[in-house]
Amino acid sequence: MKLSFQRDRNSVAIVPSRTEFPPLSGAEIAGVVVGQKVGGDFFHFLRANRCRVVFGLLDVAGRHEENQKIVEVARQTFQELGKERFGYEEVNEADAMMEFCLELNLSIRRAADGVRSCAAFLGCYNEELGTICYANAGHTPGLLRDPSGITELPATGLPLGLFSASTYEAPTAALQQGASLLLVSRGVVEAAHKKEEFGLERVKQHFSGAPQDNANQIATRILDAVQEFLHTPPDHNDVTALALVRASAARSVTMPA
8 A cells, every 4th residue: 555745835734645445335444644754654454355344553663764674564464464364254353353463463573573663553344233343552542433422442452563472452342323433643642833742632622523424534634633733744753544434324325246
């Protein structure tokens, strides 16, 4: 999955770069990134079978020029094992997610020839059930928005790449019709202006006011808010957002076979 970056010729702002994701049944997913690539952020998505899609936002520690081998290995492992672990119709998603995390963890350690921290939020969205089985490996909390408000999905384990025997819990969250999930990188939360960080609470505030039914607009709204807060294009870290929206009953459609 290739990300590109563009600078708006008429302003100092960085134009968000978007990646096209394959269609989902009754839902949509979008990833957006702004700024020059300086760290180890990447998001990935794959269809495991007719009703499961696996997605993730990962952040390999270190500068872009020093962690590219590890990022590529993690991306390749994600692609190869995601479908293998979640492809069976009768698979236990929690068990599959824990195994998926363990194998990603080991592949990162091998590529780094030792320890290399990689915060990650990994999820498996079940289109038939409208559920997300997830593991948060030391990542910023996922944010789940539904009519009751915004709920944090906190860490369920340590970052990948630290210990060979790490364990990860894999709970399941229900995504009601019209609900949405937002993931943001550490670069969003830690974006600072005059020693004040953007912070998770600002992310929640802007998420609350974002469109209900458009994943791309949700992710873009958050990153636009970060740029406005900084008053300058971000260059401190990768600034990335990933959003997953389950369509409301009125908009729910079935993906063509």
